[in-house]
Amino acid sequence: MRTKRRTFLKGASAAVLASCGFPSIIPASALGKDGHVAPSNRVNVGCIGNGAMGTHDIKGLSSQKDVHVAAICDVSKEKRLAAQALLAEDFDNKDVKAYNDFQELLARDDIDAVSIATQDHWHALMTIAAAKAGKDVHCQKPLGMTMEECQVVRKVVREKGTVFQFGTQQRAKLFFRMACELVRNGYIGKVHTVEVATPGPSYKRTYMNPPTEEPIPDGFDFERYVGPAKMRPYNRGLHTQPDWYLIRDYSVGFIVNWGVHHLDIANWGVPEITSGKCELEFSGSYRDDGLTDNINDWTGEFRYPSGLKMVFSDVGNPCARGTKFIGDEGWVYIDRPTFRAEPISLLKTEFKAEDERLYPGIHKNTSNYRNFIDCVLSREEPLCPVEGGAQASYLGMVAEISVKLGRKLTWDHDTERFVGDDAANALLSTPMRAPWSLRS
Numbered sequence: 242m243r244t245k246r247r248t249f250l251k252g253a254s255a256a257v258l259a260s261c262g263f264p265s266i267i268p269a270s271a272l273g274k275d276g277h278v279a280p281s282n283r284v285n286v287g288c289i290g291n292g293a294m295g296t297h298d299i300k301g302l303s304s305q306k307d308v309h310v311a312a313i314c315d316v317s318k319e320k321r322l323a324a325q326a327l328l329a330e331d332f333d334n335k336d337v338k339a340y341n342d343f344q345e346l347l348a349r350d351d352i353d354a355v356s357i358a359t360q361d362h363w364h365a366l367m368t369i370a371a372a373k374a375g376k377d378v379h380c381q382k383p384l385g386m387t388m389e390e391c392q393v394v395r396k397v398v399r400e401k402g403t404v405f406q407f408g409t410q411q412r413a414k415l416f417f418r419m420a421c422e423l424v425r426n427g428y429i430g431k432v433h434t435v436e437v438a439t440p441g442p443s444y445k446r447t448y449m450n451p452p453t454e455e456p457i458p459d460g461f462d463f464e465r466y467v468g469p470a471k472m473r474p475y476n477r478g479l480h481t482q483p484d485w486y487l488i489r490d491y492s493v494g495f496i497v498n499w500g501v502h503h504l505d506i507a508n509w510g511v512p513e514i515t516s517g518k519c520e521l522e523f524s525g526s527y528r529d530d531g532l533t534d535n536i537n538d539w540t541g542e543f544r545y546p547s548g549l550k551m552v553f554s555d556v557g558n559p560c561a562r563g564t565k566f567i568g569d570e571g572w573v574y575i576d577r578p579t580f581r582a583e584p585i586s587l588l589k590t591e592f593k594a595e596d597e598r599l600y601p602g603i604h605k606n607t608s609n610y611r612n613f614i615d616c617v618l619s620r621e622e623p624l625c626p627v628e629g630g631a632q633a634s635y636l637g638m639v640a641e642i643s644v645k646l647g648r649k650l651t652w653d654h655d656t657e658r659f660v661g662d663d664a665a666n667a668l669l670s671t672p673m674r675a676p677w678s679l680r681s
Contacts, residue, residue: 278306278307280309282307283307283308283309284305284307284308284309284353284354284614284617284618285309285311285351285352285353285354286302286308286309286310286311286312286352286353286354286355286356287310287311287312287313287314287346287347287349287352287354287355287356287376288302288310288312288313288314288324288355288356288358289313289314289315289343289346289355289356289357289358289359289367290314290315290356290357290358290359290360290363290381291313291314291315291317291320291321291323291324291358292315292317292320292358292482293482294358294381294408295315295320295324295356295358295359296323296324296327297358298356298358298379298381298610299313299324299327299328299356300327300331301608301609301610302356302379302610302614303328303331303332303334304610305610305611305614307614307618308610308614309334310328310332310334310337311336311337311338311349311351311352312337312338312339312340312346312349312352313325313328313337313338313339313340314339314340314341314342314343314345314346315339315341316341316461316462316463316465316466317460317461317462317480318341318459318460318461319460319461321339321340321341322339324337324339325337325339341462341465342465343367343370344370347370347371347374347376348374352376353376353377353617354376354377354378354379354404354613354614354617355367355371355376355377355378355379356378356379356380356381357371357378357379357380357381358381358408360466360480360485360491360492361383361385361386361486361491361492361493361497361498362386362468362469362470362490362491362492363468363469364380364381364383364384364385364386364390364394365384365385365386365390365391365393365394365679366468366469366673366677366679367380368380368384368394368397368398368405369393369394369397369679371403372397372398372401372403372405373397373401375401376403377403377404377405377613377616377617378398378403378404378405378406379405379406379408379609379610379613380405380406380407380408380630381408382407382408382409382498382501382502382630382633382634383493383497383498383501383630383633383634383637384407384627384630384631384633384634385634386492386493386671387638387668387669387670387671388635388638388639388657388669388670389669389670389671389679390670390679391630391631391634391635392631392657393679393680394627394631395627395628395631398627399627404613404616404617404620404623405623405626405627405630406609406612406613406616406623406624406625406626407505407625407626407627407629407630407633408609408625409501409502409505409609409625409629409630409633410608410609411502411503411505411506411577412505412506412509412599412600412609412624412625412629413603413606413607413608413609413611413612413624414606415604415605415606416575416578416580417506417509417575418599418600418603419580419590420506420510420564420566420573420574420575420580421506421509421510421599422592422596422597422598422599423566423573423582423587423590424510424511424566424568424573425510425511425512425597425599426592426596426597428570428571428587428590429566429567429568429569429570429571429572429573429582429587430568430569430570430571431568431569431570432510432511432549432566432567432568433548433549433550433567433568433569434549434550434551434552434566434567435507435510435511435514435549435550435551435552435564435565435566435567436551436552436560436561436564436565436567437500437503437504437507437551437552437553437554437560437563437564437565438503438553438554438555438556438557438558438560438561438562438563439495439496439499439500439502439503439555439556439562440495440499440555440556440562441494441495441496441499441536441537441538441539441555441556442537442538442555443556444483444486444487444495445483446478446484446487446528446530446532446533447481447482447483447484448476448477448478448481448484448532450476450477450478451531452476452478452530452531452532453474453476454474454475454476455474455475455476455477456475457475458477461480463475466479466480467490467674468674468677469673469674469677470490470491470674471490471674472674473490476532478532479491479532484532484533486498487528487532487533487534487535488532488533488534488535489534489535492535493535493536493637493638493641494535494536494537494641495536495555496525496536496539496555496637496640496641496644497634497637497638497641498637500553500633500636500637500640501630501633501634501637502633503562503563503564503576504553504633504636504637505625505629505630505632505633506564506575507551507564507566508629508632508633508636509599509629510564510566510573511549511551511566513545513547513549514543514545514549514551514636515632515636515654516654516655517545517546517653517654517655518546518651518652518653518654518655518660519543519544519545519546519651519652519654520543520544520649520650520651520652521541521542521543521544521639521640521643521649521650521651521652522541522542522643522648522649522650523539523540523541523542523553523640523641523643523644524539524540524541524644524647525537525538525539525540525541525644526538536641536644538555538558539553539554539555539558539640539641539644540552540553540554540555540558540559541553541554541640541643541644543636543640543652553636553637553640561574561576562576563575563576563577563579564576571583571584571587573587600624603624607624609624609625612624635657638669639652639659642659642665642668642669645668646664646665646668650662650665657669
């Protein structure tokens with residue numbers, strides 16, 4: 242949090258009290274009594290993107306007693322009004338300011354942190370702008386649309402000293418951490434296979450009107466919704482849930498958007514997954530109905546010089562949803578809310594003092610939001626920092642490139658480039674529509 246703002250507020254409160262020559266009635270909430278947190282000790286948050294995940298963020302952050310949601314932002318007036326009503330009715334927060342333009346929200350000096358829960362194609366630009374504006378960031382997954390976006394976000398976040406929490410909430414759950422700790426400490430022996438699967442084809446288009454031009458509804462800023470993506474005639478399906486997830490201009494697809502969750506756990510348990518060089522070969526198919534057009538289904542493998550392989554598919558093609566680590570002495574499988582192992586005694590493992598523990602300061606379930614706010618206040622590293630977000634995002638991106646090109650590729654995790662393949666490397670970045678740019 243900005244020390245300057247907190248110091249000013251504390252000093253201002255003291256000055257007001259000192260200047261009163263008569264008894265005053267001060268609400269307990271203003272003094273931090275009766276379970277309340279004084280305004281000077283609260284983290285002021287702005288919530289950008291007020292749709293389904295954005296509403297989840299608003300609720301999760303507002304539930305933290307030391308957080309005040311001071312501003313919300315969405316290109317839809319309907320969603321802004323719904324967010325304001327939610328905050329007023331459920332959290333007695335009636336002074337939240339609503340914005341159509343996220344840049345106006347970021348310009349406020351009293352905002353300490355932001356949550357970003359927009360369409361995927363906005364994540365990188367908004368995170369970069371927020372970091373440059375001195376805000377800490379909780380960003381929903383994925384980190385961006387391309388490898389280049391991941392790289393620039395990572396660079397700016399580190400240069401600016403931003404506390405950044407990636408929206409892969411599974412790291413906050415004890416069983417996910419325990420599964421990865423069992424693997425990293427050799428309790429299943431040498432890992433030779435990791436299996437990962439996430440939903441894909443189960444998500445279907447819901448807006449079934451023809452994908453032809455329609456009038457832009459009042460209160461919807463279509464220009465700002467499109468932002469850095471290519472402009473096209475307005476159609477309600479472009480921002481209907483879940484249809485926009487299935488449109489390549491706004492999302493790579495669930496190979497990335499859902500893939501980040503379980504790929505992140507795979508990489509957390511076996512860091513070799515994002516080390517050195519590997520071969521990958523994937524196949525799949527794309528949606529093609531006139532509106533939705535990104536990847537529908539996929540299956541393939543990452544193969545490493547050590548003999549390790551990671552199989553990654555949509556659910557049932559062939560892998561089960563979640564992450565399964567298979568070693569020469571047993572296996573561990575983790576999903577929401579399933580935690581299984583063979584031998585079953587692994588589930589009751591008592592770790593040794595010398596074992597590596599992941600985020601050892603937390604020994605129970607927490608939430609991404611609580612951990613984020615704690616780190617905003619302490620300036621410590623959160624559960625899922627920007628590097629983990631970049632890796633979890635680009636694993637799905639490079640798999641999708643293999644599907645698109647229809648062939649085997651060699652990826653170098655150290656250089657973050659394909660080896661000797663200009664055609665594949667050309668797909669690691671995408672031009673943005675002016676005036677938007679990663680480096681503006």
